[in-house]
Amino acid sequence: MATKTRDKPETVEADSATRERILLEAARLFRHHGYAATTLREVADAAGIKAGSIYYHFESKDQILGEVLDKGILAVIDAVQQRVNSLPAKATARQRVAAAIEGHLWGLLHHGDFTSANIRVYGQIPPAAKNRHRKIRREYADYWDRLLEDALQRGELRPDTSTAIIRLFVIGALNWTVEWYNPQKGSFQDFVKQITSIVFDGTFLRERG
Amino acid sequence: MATKTRDKPETVEADSATRERILLEAARLFRHHGYAATTLREVADAAGIKAGSIYYHFESKDQILGEVLDKGILAVIDAVQQRVNSLPAKATARQRVAAAIEGHLWGLLHHGDFTSANIRVYGQIPPAAKNRHRKIRREYADYWDRLLEDALQRGELRPDTSTAIIRLFVIGALNWTVEWYNPQKGSFQDFVKQITSIVFDGTFLRERG
């Protein structure tokens, strides 16, 4: 056995734990090496099994990729909707968007391997796998557009730029934080506050007018 | 495009044109399929030659990657410095940063295949290739930090957030535009104006204070 000397008879109880382990390690490797550069033998090694055993849990490498991508975006969507929905009905648009930003950042940064793999790899997968994800991405984009349109109608959003561009800019900026966010430099809550403030009010002091 | 259909015997006169062609097609393929997923046979095909011929111009696939990455970041740095340097000495910090933003976007979007390949692939290459590029990235980051520190000392930048976070946020947001910018929807100059305005003043109208 090539594994790390686990002599305790705990072979069972590993219901689908191995499956989760494979997904976790695959996400980590996809994130850091890319999809094509990651071999199933590496994934198996990281998960403490042999390559052939992966096929007991998954049908193909592509299927693993699909599940990793799903986990990434679903974690974000879930966190966003949870926070926005728990707001009182009388919340301002600014508060609702702030909740969405916090949710997006939380989902993004607390499932870094899955979300980063999603972001990095999405542009590089065959159209077949892409189409399945385009729909859910589209829905998430529409969700943001509704938030922003609402803000616009309430007169809180700047009216000189389309909500589509604002959404693309904001989500893009947020997504990128997964590449440089360092949890050891300050708390997550502080980080969210800073990012939200920049998104809302910009980086420069307002020009004298 | 890739299919030029030049039936004339113009095999020669391709001094180093073939070399450039290889780099261009490699960048395009790296961008859309990733590094490992791109085969030299695909690159050769797109460049109108056979796979073996690539080795007359390059030593290895890694070398091609290195040159593609270089071209990407150098195009951006060049465009930024050109615009900032052509500003009058009495320019405000805001004007200087605006020039940097425009330069960054211009280099980014006008060499999309090289810059996007750089952005997408950088996180996934072996440390050996990474180290060579870390230095130049570090210098570019320092350049931005000086611009922002200058703005801070002049009292133009918001003082409640570190220049490092502002830089990471702004450059990240700008970099992401290469994934969604559509040159058919409005002019480049309009796009720059909108992005710059969002970066400076944010997405929401200022809160009553």
Added chain:
DNA sequence: CATGTTCTCGAACATACGTTAGTTAGAGGG
């Protein structure tokens, strides 16, 4: 025409990959 250089080709090689197949070992129920 002869010669040298530049550039490309075609075929091959060793390796590594995703995947398949056959087998083994333990657990639990009858």
Added chain:
DNA sequence: CCCTCTAACTAACGTATGTTCGAGAACATG
């Protein structure tokens, strides 16, 4: 004790990849 299910293993197959190499075409120069 037998049977079945689960979960893993080992070994192999076919293919594709990066790379090498010798041969030859196209052109420039003499």
